[in-house]
Amino acid sequence: MTNPFRWLLSLVFIVQMYLAMLILAIVYMPYAIWSRAGAWAGIHAFCRWVRFSAAILVGLRSEIRGTVPEGEVLIAAKHQSFFDIILITSAVRRPKFVMKKELKWAPLLGLYALRIGCIPVDRGKKGRAIAEMKRAVAEGAKVPGQLIIYPQGTRVAPGATLPYKVGTGIIYAQMDKPCIPAATNVGVFWPRHGILRKPGLAVVEFLPAIAPGKSISDFMADIEAVIEPASDRLMAEAGFTAP
Template sequence: MIYALRWLMSLIFIIQMYLAMVVYALAYAPYAILSRNGAWAGIHAYCNYVRATAHLLVGLRSEIRGQVPEGEVLIASKHQSFFDIILICSVVRRPKFIMKKELKWAPLLGFYAWRIGCIPVDRGKKGRAIAEMKKAVAAGSAVPGQLIIYPQGTRVAPGAALPYKVGTGLLYQQITQPCIPAATNVGVFWPRHGIYRKPGLAVVEFLPAIPPGRSVSDFMAELEQVVETASDALMAEAGFTYSKAA
């Protein structure tokens, strides 16, 4: 009975969350057309709304740990579900993303992505995608903000293993900015697929910066080690443990 009620509340939460996305996008559109600040203001307002309603409707509280990145930095984050995007964008002042090229044609979402300086790339062709990514980052460098990338390239379920892609290291080498690793446990409560949302405390943790100037191989090794270690600790705190393959 309790599970059925929570499942129903999860469904209500999801429906209202996507309806609110349309409402916020339309409400802030005039401001966003006039100024990039309007686009970021709409994104912040919506993300904080989702955090509040997740707590209210499904008992999913959320918390940001560590120092929120400021200035021109690269944020390399663990990605487990839509909710880690929500948490990061609720506090980072000027977020922009490396995103799938197809998303730029999505109604409303594509407009906001373009307005805040997101960088679309073709992820289906590895070599070309890396070249496109580097070129697009260079071309988009005039848009100030914090560039967010997911080193594993997609959402990864808690406990699943997926390699870190070298494209993050190549970007780090090119833009010569500090990289802020970010860990999370949101997938424990908000899975990649399905409706049910579990109550608990979802966390995104910003970790100490990796300064520019490392070799790509050293950077990638350090990034994976710190993000995976911190994410495992956050998931264990949430009651999720697993055995890593030897």
């Protein structure tokens, strides 16, 4: 049975988180419009606040493990909830994402996403979507940074399975840069849906780099073979047992 007090604290945390997002987006907007550095500064400030307030209000501490990626790399990350986005973004210096095309029209969010070089992708027809994605990746390369993609294409609850999509391999081949796989356990504490946030230690772990030059099929097999067991290990560490 859900503890009503913990549920209420979770609600307070969520409300203040989105309020902080709005306030910081407005405060940093002039700087963000003037310079991309301002956009990253505002985003990092928000991510630091979310990590701090999660620990204070709901007892959800967070930790980054492994070597934080630098330079021009692709980060292929397990995605379980909004909190893994927060952790990765807080850690890397110049994050940019492969994101749903619709998000570029979102108030404030769209502005910041485009300023930091996020790549909007139409998830409609596969052939057209892949062609547009390749064009967008080439365009996005003009903004140096760490490109983050979620190979499964969406949030995946702990214990659930979903195939890895070939788009990640296509971007890896096109970029010809190292890929850093990333595992996480955040879904154990911060679910895809609902209000309740559980106390504990949420982790994102950067795993050893995969060098450029592999075939797309070999690369896809490699990232799944390292991300899934590492995420299972982190979830087991958090006390999660798959049903």
